[in-house]
Amino acid sequence: MLNLNFNPFPVLRTQRLLLRQVVEADVPYVIKIRGNEEAMRYIPRPRAKTEEDALGVIAMLTNGISEGKSINWAICNAQNPNEIYGIMGYVNFYPQELKAEIGYMLHPDYWGKGYVPEAIIAVEKFGFENIKLELIEAKIDPRNDNSRKVLLRNNYQFDRLMQKEMTFENEALDSEYYIKHRM
Numbered sequence: 439m440l441n442l443n444f445n446p447f448p449v450l451r452t453q454r455l456l457l458r459q460v461v462e463a464d465v466p467y468v469i470k471i472r473g474n475e476e477a478m479r480y481i482p483r484p485r486a487k488t489e490e491d492a493l494g495v496i497a498m499l500t501n502g503i504s505e506g507k508s509i510n511w512a513i514c515n516a517q518n519p520n521e522i523y524g525i526m527g528y529v530n531f532y533p534q535e536l537k538a539e540i541g542y543m544l545h546p547d548y549w550g551k552g553y554v555p556e557a558i559i560a561v562e563k564f565g566f567e568n569i570k571l572e573l574i575e576a577k578i579d580p581r582n583d584n585s586r587k588v589l590l591r592n593n594y595q596f597d598r599l600m601q602k603e604m605t606f607e608n609e610a611l612d613s614e615y616y617i618k619h620r621m
Contacts, residue, residue, distance in 0.1 A: 440533045441569050442506030448568065450511065450560040456519045457511035457526070457557060460499050464512060467522035468492035476546045477524075480579035482611055499525075507531060513544065513557050523548040526557050528565060528574075536572035538565060542585075554588050562592075566620045576616045589616045 450457040460468065471477055472486035472495055486492045502508030510527030514520070524544030531538045540561065542554055565571040576594060578585045594616035602610040 440531060440536060440571065442531060442533070444503050444506070444509050447503065448564060450564060451516065452556045452560050454516055455523075455553060455557055455560075456514045456516045457560060458514060458519060459503070460496055460510060460512045460522075460525060462493065462496055463520075464496065464522055465489055465492040467512070468495050471522070471524060471543060471545045474545060477543055480582040480585065481543055482579075511557075511561065513542075513553060523553050526554070526561055528561075528569070536570065537575060538569065538571050538573075539575050539577060540565075541576070549584070555592055558588070558592050562618065572620045574618045577613045578616070580612050580614045586614070586616075592618070594618045
């Protein structure tokens with residue numbers, strides 16, 4: 439059985455990062471990240487261009503946590519936790535399968551610095567040890583070479599390709615799935 443009680447919210451730390459809850463004060467960063475076309479290129483979600491859009495994203499993240507349906511962290515500078523580089527978390531839980539889907543996005547200013555691989559280790563550890571996951575799954579756009587490299591470097595294995603699995607803005611999209619089992 440999965441432990442989907444996230445109260446109090448679990449703050450995670452790595453050498454360079456602090457992973458904390460996304461809160462209303464983070465609106466400018468949510469707009470910066472979720473409104474950035476390059477950051478969102480392979481993420482089929484509406485863009486957050488306005489304060490209202492960003493508050494909607496924050497409300498969705500907060501509701502997911504309180505309902506035990508998802509949990510997402512702001513990926514922050516450990517020395518300045520108000521500076522958000524991106525967002526990462528478990529975007530879907532599948533309790534019957536003891537599985538969760540991990541997702542992440544990072545503003546392009548922070549690409550290539552190893553922040554996602556560093557954060558993913560902390561989020562995986564929390565998932566396996568605290569949530570009691572047996573399997574973590576990642577779903578990416580097959581065109582997203584950088585995300586694939588991150589997953590492979592973090593010991594995810596290719597599982598399957600689903601063609602035209604979903605539609606976003608009238609475009610049929612393929613998805614590649616990668617998995618990592620509890621050790």
